[in-house]
Amino acid sequence: MASTTTSRPPDSREAAQRHPSGDNRFKLLDRTITKHHNSGDALIEVLHAAQGIFGYLENDLLIYIARALRLPLSRVYGVATFYHFFSLKPSGKHTFVLCMGTACYVKGAAVIHKEVEHHCQCKFGETTADGNVSLVQARCVGSCGLAPVAVVDGQVAGKLTAASSLDRIKQWQDEEVTR
């Protein structure tokens, strides 16, 4: 009996990587995995790529990554949950990332925080019930000169007030209603 357990032949490794769903996005992810030679040390890079491709990290995806990098699932799950940047839940259609850095805090981000939560009827770190708006809290986006700051759908918006923040969110909600 030949000992094939110690080193798997390359084609079986490829087969292990291919996802049964046939989803083409996995091919994109495979490219990143191959670039890092299926090394477990590249776990964070692979998770970044996966979140970029799929939007969030669902369990199935984490299992796929664990197998491709030959890591225990506990390690992959542990790393994915340790870092704030990785999200295991789908995010809303729009995101409102409020900076809670010191400069923003001193300039009244806490008021915006409260008003926005009140208006959206959900807390920061959650998505509104209709799946339209995700509220995210950031440590510091580094645009302290413009405090208070929020990153609204990827665009930095500075010198905000509670009213101007709510205007942006209301705009998204209105769009949703007219749709």
Added chain:
Amino acid sequence: MTTEDLHELAEKETDRQRQLRDRILYCAAAGCVSCGSHATRDAIKKALKERNLEKEVEVLGTGCMGLCGEGPLVKISSDGSVYERVDEETGRRIVEEHLCEGRKVGAHLIDTSQPFFSSQQKIVLEHCGKINAESIDEYIAAGGYGALARVVTEMQPQDVIEEIRKSGLRGRGGAGYPTGLKWGIVRKAKSEQKYAVCNADEGDPGAFMDRSVLEGDPHRILEGMAIAGYAVGANQGYIYIRAEYPLAIERLKLAIKQAERLGLLGNRIFESDFNFRIDLRIGAGAFVCGEETALLRSIQGRRGRPRPRPPYPSEVGLWGMPTLINNVETYANVAPIINRGSAWFAGIGTPKSTGTKVFALAGAIRNTGLIEVPMGIPLRNIIFDIGGGTPEGTEFKAAQTGGPSGGCIPAEHLDLPVDYESLATVGSIMGSGGLIVMDSTSNMVEVAKYFMDFCMDESCGKCIPCRVGTVHIYGLLDTISRGKGTTDDLALLEELCVMVKETSLCGLGQSASNPVLSTLKFFRHEYTDLLSKPESFVPSVSPDPASAGPADGPAANDGHDSTTHA
């Protein structure tokens, strides 16, 4: 690539610039971009095209010009005029009036003789706001990679380390460890493989110095790292950068590609035996990864959890190999020291803290932005001359340095010189350079609570003092801020702060109580004013709402918090 090739490139670029009629520089750092500096650029380009000037006048995006609160900023290269709040219309007027008619657009012109500009001394930021951040040619024309050429072709590694040691350069990440000493330790470590790592995980809220340097002058960091790699004997470098800085990541990627193409990174640099490569590692939002041992684990794809030191990373680091870790600003100081000599650098600042420090000025201050000052400058000069003081109608209350690891410095210590030792005497730290000004509207108990909330959330959970201690400190601060604390709570708070400080595993826990201890030291009355009076304290099941003391917060009385610790 040889030294001659480098000079040739520099001359070619200088000639090209000389042939232009003028150059319009717009700030393309994150702050100004979010104020719309790209729209301004397009308007300027369009106006130039209308007048057929697009070939004679170059429009280029630079790194941070400093005055982030007044963006977008635009600078005219020929006479050094700087304009603030340049929207599309103003951009068009600058082309029409300033460039064509020689008339300055008065309403938007910044007075560059004001202390904000004249009191600064720029070494780290010397190229920021002056060169195109995305052009390696411009960096070379400004003398870039000259230091690397000299080091690799003329100097021995020991001489490089000696030069850095004599300059007195200390780690700019906050702790202030002598850089030359650290390089010497890594050099001496016996190993086939060594690494040089740049810590660009700028996690302190309110700090954006490193981001500005990386966005405005990325090649400076690459050059500094390559020199360090040569000195310590490393052939691989890693830059660990926050995922929150997409623009800096993009510029670094481009810079690495450009340097590799010219052979300034890679194999046989300047036709020597020295090989050096740099790769990026993107962080994923964990404050603790700024701690060096946690950072190394994160580079290796693990959770960012610190480990006890020794062994220090300079002996056992990445994959068990000796690893040099320096901050962005530290690496940015390397090339100027090699170019101008250690004696020049040691002459700036104070004898123990040499050189300059970059600060990110923010909060309740008129001129928010990025500044660089010589070490030892009094805090008063930074806040009132350069920063322009607090906004109209408010009074200065405290300056916060060092982020969640630092402390609040009150008005009576405004004449304190800003250097590593002096800041430590008042219970704060130099930190990485965030300087947040608070005015009379800030409630110091709330400020302490804000920072503790941060540390509580960012604690990695490995050691108990930090994981449990921060939660309890936060709970006590919450009780006190709601007007339900007692003198016993205050005593317990102080005891707990000292315990967490002395027994935590890494810098995060060891410094987590600094904001509480320093506010307790200088603003104790704000805490005691909130304590419920002992005689009216009723530790029974029927709390009297009127006895809650001078509470200013929402006094939702449940009567339990204060009895817990009684």
